[in-house]
Amino acid sequence: MTSLKGLALLAAVIGAACVPVLLPDQPYVVNTLTLTLCTVIPAIGLNLLYGQAGLLSLGHMAFTGIGGYTAALLMKGAGWALPEAMLAAAIVAGFAGFLVGIPCLRLRSHFFVIVTLGVGMIVYTFFNNLDGITGGAQGLPGVPRPRPLTIGDFTIEFRTPRGFYWLALLTTLGTLLVQWLIARSPFGFSLSAIRQDETMAASRGVDVFAHKLAAFVIASAIAGVGGALSVTFLRVAAPTMFDLHASMNIVAIVLVGGPGYLAGPILGGFIFIALPEFLRVAAEFRLIIFGFVLVFIALFANRGLIGLADSLLSKMKRDRVADEQPGASPHAVKSEG
Amino acid sequence: MLAFAEQGMNGLMMGAIYALFALGMVLIYGVMHVLNFSHGVLFMAGAYVCQVIFAQLTGNYFVAILGSMLVLALVGCLLEKGIFQHLRGSLSMQIVASMGLIMIVQNGIIYFFGPLALHMRVETVESKIRLGPLSFTAQHFVIIGVTLVAVVALDLFLRHTRLGTALRATSQNLEAARVVGINPDSIFLMTFALATALAALAGALLGPLFLISPAMGDLPLLKGLTAIVLGGMGSVPGAIIGGFVIGILEAQATLVLPTDYRDAVVFAALIGILLFRPYGLFGKRERGEP
Numbered sequence: 001m002t003s004l005k006g007l008a009l010l011a012a013v014i015g016a017a018c019v020p021v022l023l024p025d026q027p028y029v030v031n032t033l034t035l036t037l038c039t040v041i042p043a044i045g046l047n048l049l050y051g052q053a054g055l056l057s058l059g060h061m062a063f064t065g066i067g068g069y070t071a072a073l074l075m076k077g078a079g080w081a082l083p084e085a086m087l088a089a090a091i092v093a094g095f096a097g098f099l100v101g102i103p104c105l106r107l108r109s110h111f112f113v114i115v116t117l118g119v120g121m122i123v124y125t126f127f128n129n130l131d132g133i134t135g136g137a138q139g140l141p142g143v144p145r146p147r148p149l150t151i152g153d154f155t156i157e158f159r160t161p162r163g164f165y166w167l168a169l170l171t172t173l174g175t176l177l178v179q180w181l182i183a184r185s186p187f188g189f190s191l192s193a194i195r196q197d198e199t200m201a202a203s204r205g206v207d208v209f210a211h212k213l214a215a216f217v218i219a220s221a222i223a224g225v226g227g228a229l230s231v232t233f234l235r236v237a238a239p240t241m242f243d244l245h246a247s248m249n250i251v252a253i254v255l256v257g258g259p260g261y262l263a264g265p266i267l268g269g270f271i272f273i274a275l276p277e278f279l280r281v282a283a284e285f286r287l288i289i290f291g292f293v294l295v296f297i298a299l300f301a302n303r304g305l306i307g308l309a310d311s312l313l314s315k316m317k318r319d320r321v322a323d324e325q326p327g328a329s330p331h332a333v334k335s336e337g
Numbered sequence: 338m339l340a341f342a343e344q345g346m347n348g349l350m351m352g353a354i355y356a357l358f359a360l361g362m363v364l365i366y367g368v369m370h371v372l373n374f375s376h377g378v379l380f381m382a383g384a385y386v387c388q389v390i391f392a393q394l395t396g397n398y399f400v401a402i403l404g405s406m407l408v409l410a411l412v413g414c415l416l417e418k419g420i421f422q423h424l425r426g427s428l429s430m431q432i433v434a435s436m437g438l439i440m441i442v443q444n445g446i447i448y449f450f451g452p453l454a455l456h457m458r459v460e461t462v463e464s465k466i467r468l469g470p471l472s473f474t475a476q477h478f479v480i481i482g483v484t485l486v487a488v489v490a491l492d493l494f495l496r497h498t499r500l501g502t503a504l505r506a507t508s509q510n511l512e513a514a515r516v517v518g519i520n521p522d523s524i525f526l527m528t529f530a531l532a533t534a535l536a537a538l539a540g541a542l543l544g545p546l547f548l549i550s551p552a553m554g555d556l557p558l559l560k561g562l563t564a565i566v567l568g569g570m571g572s573v574p575g576a577i578i579g580g581f582v583i584g585i586l587e588a589q590a591t592l593v594l595p596t597d598y599r600d601a602v603v604f605a606a607l608i609g610i611l612l613f614r615p616y617g618l619f620g621k622r623e624r625g626e627p
Contacts, residue, residue, distance in 0.1 A: 294436055
């Protein structure tokens with residue numbers, strides 16, 4: 001079973017990597033996919049925060065923005081290369097998460113949720129008004145493309161949609177790996193314990209505040225990486241990329257996909273970016289239809305779409321087990337009678 | 338000093354709007370434990386309905402306000418029955434459903450009325466009232482007056498009627514309320530209708546003073562959320578005081594800082610206050626919480 005899962009994962013990765021080769025004359029599709037991946041990376045950070053530690057942040061894009069502006073300033077002003085700028089973006093965004101987390105993580109449930117909304121608003125206000133640093137409402141245009149990468153006699157040019165898509169895919173896989181490793185570590189188990197019952201976790205010796213703070217810092221750093229990638233792809237860092245609408249979109253991507261599942265943010269990202277594109281046939285009604293889709297998901301898939309699929313699968317499995325062992329299920333009792 | 342007094346009055350007026358808005362949200366949260374993030378578009382829809390009744394049907398502002406409250410109360414009943422009743426206890430799905438509703442209502446309004454803002458010319462906006470050297474529109478006083486009447490009426494309703502007592506009982510203990518014969522479903526329905534009617538009232542009051550536009554509910558939603566958190570998440574007097582505090586604070590902040598920082602000041606104040614009072618100004622620690 002596990003090797004089957006591994007094979008499926010490998011096939012999915014290879015399939016995703018082959019998309020630009022299979023569609024050489026469709027730069028629009030490839031660019032849409034790259035944009036989706038740029039959105040998926042901060043969503044992976046939020047998935048770690050909410051799916052693992054149970055902390056819902058409505059201002060997550062603030063940290064994406066901090067990472068994005070850091071990378072834009074370093075690459076544009078100081079001429080840094082993308083890998084170093086991305087690392088710096090992760091560190092600065094993580095440090096911002098540390099500073100924000102210390103006061104905010106002391107608050108409980110709904111208080112924390114609303115305060116993160118406030119953090120998002122405050123950071124956005126700074127992006128929009130500190131004209132000397134962030135360029136104000138106009139933002140920082142002209143972020144340079146990453147330098148071409150040469151392996152042997154094969155050169156990947158990041159100016160092309162294909163090259164940047166591979167870069168985005170690689171970065172996404174890297175953040176997924178981070179989440180996968182955390183979910184399997186003792187640290188991840190402690191976070192799950194906190195999500196399920198904070199008081200119980202504390203009584204078993206888990207330092208709740210330190211664990212929450214660490215999760216918040218890691219999620220912010222991942223968001224920062226996503227921000228660095230976004231600004232190099234779009235070649236601009238602008239305040240509206242990181243406003244409250246963007247933050248709410250990220251939250252919905254995680255919730256709709258399936259919080260806590262590795263593939264959740266990816267599915268959610270595709271639904272949020274690709275589905276509205278697909279609904280263009282319905283022109284002006286597309287956002288209204290999309291609104292109804294969200295309401296239906298809220299009503300019928302309260303653990304997200306992957307959660308829904310998961311519970312359907314395990315229900316099928318239960319039924320099959322019940323059929324194989326007569327007497328253990330109500331159907332069998334009925335047939336005897 | 339004059340600017341201070343002028344901004345005080347403007348702040349009181351916006352505070353009254355935020356208080357009405359927060360009152361609806363806190364009623365829903367207190368009784369049903371639902372955070373309705375779509376309250377902002379209901380507020381906006383209330384202003385649009387009021388505008389339609391005023392400009393195309395009657396021309397009577399008072400009737401238009403009542404009509405808009407009635408229509409939105411019906412909408413509230415539908416939302417409660419169809420959606421939010423089933424989402425009690427799941428904050429994340431309340432957010433997803435609210436986002437869906439925001440998209441439906443906002444784009445529906447754009448489809449019917451276009452993206453441009455509408456005017457609503459009522460007499461109270463045209464006429465000015467002078468207070469010494471300052472002059473305000475009569476609408477300022479209408480807003481503050483109506484809000485005070487609404488708050489007093491709500492207080493009387495909650496404390497001195499059987500229905501209001503049943504509502505408070507449901508919010509305090511659902512099971513115990515059931516035991517004494519209260520039907521929680523009808524209480525939920527009534528709460529939602531009351532809350533959406535209050536949102537429509539706030540929208541209908543503010544609409545004539547500013548412009549009526551599809552995005553007019555976005556900032557009041559943020560301020561309303563801030564107000565109920567400031568008040569302690571579930572405290573009715575807390576939400577009212579929170580609303581007025583925010584209105585006055587943001588109006589005074591514009592005297593010291595550029596207007597762009599107005600919203601940031603409100604949230605910074607919220608975070609600052611929560612550092613010292615983590616359960617809000619009037620909030621109590623709930624049982625089972627450390």
